[in-house]
Amino acid sequence: MPSYDLCVIGSGPAGQRAAIQAAKLGKRVCVVERRQEVGGVAVNTGTIPSKALREAILGMAGTQSVVPRESDFLAARSKTFSALLETANVVVRHEVKKVAGHFASNGIDAIYGTGHFQDANTIRIDGHSNISEITADNVLIAVGASPARPEGIPFDGQNVITSDQLLCLDYLPATMMVVGGGVIGTEYASMLTALGVRVTLIEGRGELLGFVDREITEALQFHLRKRGMTLRLNEKAVGIEVIDPPDLARSGNKKMAQVQLESGKKIVADCLLYCIGRQGATDGLDLANAGLEADHRGRLAVNEHYQTSVPHIYAAGDVVGFPALASTSMEQGRHAACHMFGAPLPQASHTLPYGVYAIPEISMVGKTEQQLTEEGVPFESGVAQYDEIARGQLLGDELGMLKLLIHQETEEILGVHAIGAGATEIIHIGQAVMALGGTLDYFIHTVFNYPTLAECYKTAALNGRNRLRST
16 A cells, blocks of 8 residues: 555645645655546636636637727627637646646656545545555645535526536527626626626625725626626525526527526526535545544634644645635645645735636735725725726726725825736735835835836825825
8 A cells, every 4th residue: 555745635726735845845745636637626627717718708809908898809709609618728738737747747646536534544545546545644635615506406507507517518608697796706707798698697795796895896897787797786596497498489499597586586597607605525535534524614624734633634725715715725735735744834925915807807915995994994095097007098998997005194005906907917016015014105116117007006106195195
């Protein structure tokens, strides 16, 4: 029976970084992956394919603007959905190959099959490998999460689907309902709207993306409505079913999805995408054999070093819950590997950026206006609109904006929020300044390349300085 210093269950971002870090510390490492390809959810069904689809939509429209004109999408609409997905799959295949190459170059054994705990140090592997059992001194659970599939919802892969199943559709629906206005629901709803699908987005709260700064959310909602999306906010879906279409002659044998709202309304569309919640993929691990138990959402509790209640078993990534980002999962996995082998621990960052890859994209770091108001922190904002920046004009982005939140007394940067072209890229300038304790003066006195979106920082800083002087 093979024996390892570390067995990683799952090859997503957390598992990859933990395995590579341990290998670089001279440890014998294996990664158990239930798919026949490495990369986990992030590469195969989540982060990479969804973002690749987004870029394919923008690319086939003949533009990289995040706020394209309506006419820009005429070319994209003439393409089949399968062609768009195949374009995205090219990126996925490249990423799978890259991850496999990293494992090979670091001497990490990739074992394909489903892992189960026989006991706290023994993993049974069912599936694609001729290795049926291994032992390990340490184990990292990095199995990720999957879309929640509540009982009573008739998921069929065609008319009622999860976000994973969307990427397997063989047609582009004419009409679509999206239940859930979180990150995944908002991203896919905006992509489908860009392709000319008549989308209705249903969200039980009064706004999309509740964790995002309200001014940014309002700009997004305005844009989505302008593009033709119907937003049903403060509405809850209380019943979902697959029905025969009202016009059988027009639709042939195709079924449709129907939603019953709490308000009494009924909405019908070709397809319904259900995007409320994700479940830790711990079912089938036989956690009890290792002395572990997941919560009702399949998540594992860990300490600050990502140790579970069994000291030599760690967990990282989406399976431990918030913030459930690929970027943070990578650092969690690396931190766990360093801790289990006594290596110096990476310094934790408290300025985590968030990115929402909708059309248009959104990014943020630090506090929102709502949070600062609730905490009683005196602040002012400084805003730059893309349409007053030369680069914004060149991109044709009339919606974009960047906002700085500034402490009224110290002029410390408390938060940075952006919507529009390159938002997830330019946010890192603000992130770096915040991490180093920078103030408004940094942006006012720094020279930025011209024309760039980075100039937004100087414009927003000057706007903020003017507001501070008037208070």
